[in-house]
Amino acid sequence: MNQASRAPTAAIIVIGDEVLSGKVEELNARFLVRELRALGVAVRRIEVVPDLREEIAAAVRKASVAFDHVFTAGGIGPTHDDVTIAAIAAAFAVPVVRDSGLADLIREVSGERFFERDLRMADVPEGADLIRGEDTRHSRWPVIAIRNVYVLPGVPSILQRKFAMIRERFAAAPFHCRQIYSRESEGAIADTLDRAAADFPNVAVGSYPHLDAPDHKVLVTVDGRDEAAVVRACAQIVTGLGSAVVRVE
């Protein structure tokens, strides 16, 4: 057992015809990856699936079993292409039920601009948790969660606000990272990296060619939850690379 493998894991499922068709830039997975990483959660999968109930359900069912936490982004709203809630209910073989508290809230907030269809946003998978934050202004609108699946909206500014309501649930030991810039190419430094990867099984060693960088050819990354191991692995690589090291960050 290495320590890195004990980090809580997560998957992000983006429900997004608009991403698959190249119409909008994907911002939600990028945001969640960074937030979760900072919390010490290892994102192990990002999947972008179309707005189709069966495909969303299959992805959610599989991810829910394979990872500690699952976050869905998008497909919740009053229009025909918003099928995430039904899909998640199908994934867990539970019916969709209308939450009367949410329905009242929608009617109250909408006022004169209320449309019957807006009530679709009060539909939840049976047995779902409605998580409310401490910020009273926003907390009336809960984050819907069922088992280990958290249902987030597709509009980036709202997703970010919703995630803030639940982020403390995922706090774990943070990652420690070092970056080493090499003026030699990957072929020249691969043996050193291989050795460090073998010697420090709880540290992740990555290498990324930077073809257009003015002063280096490869960025080497050294990451792990065990800070002492990260420092030792980094030192070993720096020694191995010798004069190839441009700088360490």
Add this chain to the structure above:
Amino acid sequence: MNQASRAPTAAIIVIGDEVLSGKVEELNARFLVRELRALGVAVRRIEVVPDLREEIAAAVRKASVAFDHVFTAGGIGPTHDDVTIAAIAAAFAVPVVRDSGLADLIREVSGERFFERDLRMADVPEGADLIRGEDTRHSRWPVIAIRNVYVLPGVPSILQRKFAMIRERFAAAPFHCRQIYSRESEGAIADTLDRAAADFPNVAVGSYPHLDAPDHKVLVTVDGRDEAAVVRACAQIVTGLGSAVVRVE
């Protein structure tokens, strides 16, 4: 059978610990989505998986069966974290073999800067096609393909050059798109959209709330390969939305 469903389909598998850890911005899927879309290929899945052979193999195997074309991005190079070739070979239960022509090319191009480890880049799944483009300067370095899986590198500028070598293979009927901007919110226009989606099964109708836009609340998209149907569906939605229409593009 609706016409939209006959579009060739594709999946993009990004091999990317660096994406999952938020270290680099994902550019390759975004590029491929737009290119394929312009060619008339419907991208139905984007998956970001870690640099782990078994996980890559499972994703490739599944996508190869489910979609017409599969593109992998990343994980090909001489370092320990480059496992894509071995993973794809495992996905199809074939061995990895060293291509002697590629090995000679690597030796020749590397000259004095040759490292034995660079030869790993001459390894291919047995039975792979080595596709060379017509541009003689770059065509010496082929795109490796096996069955319906095309193996692309992770460095965006090289991926783009490689894709240019194979893009004509995927040319199909292009998509036709219209965009309608609505000053009314989703609840107010959902019925009209639902009706158009039902009346034109070969047209995809999407709706995206734009909370921060100064002049509209929702972007409605109307897409399909049958241009006449797209035009008719768009006209029906514009009529249904009436004074809510800000503009049509």
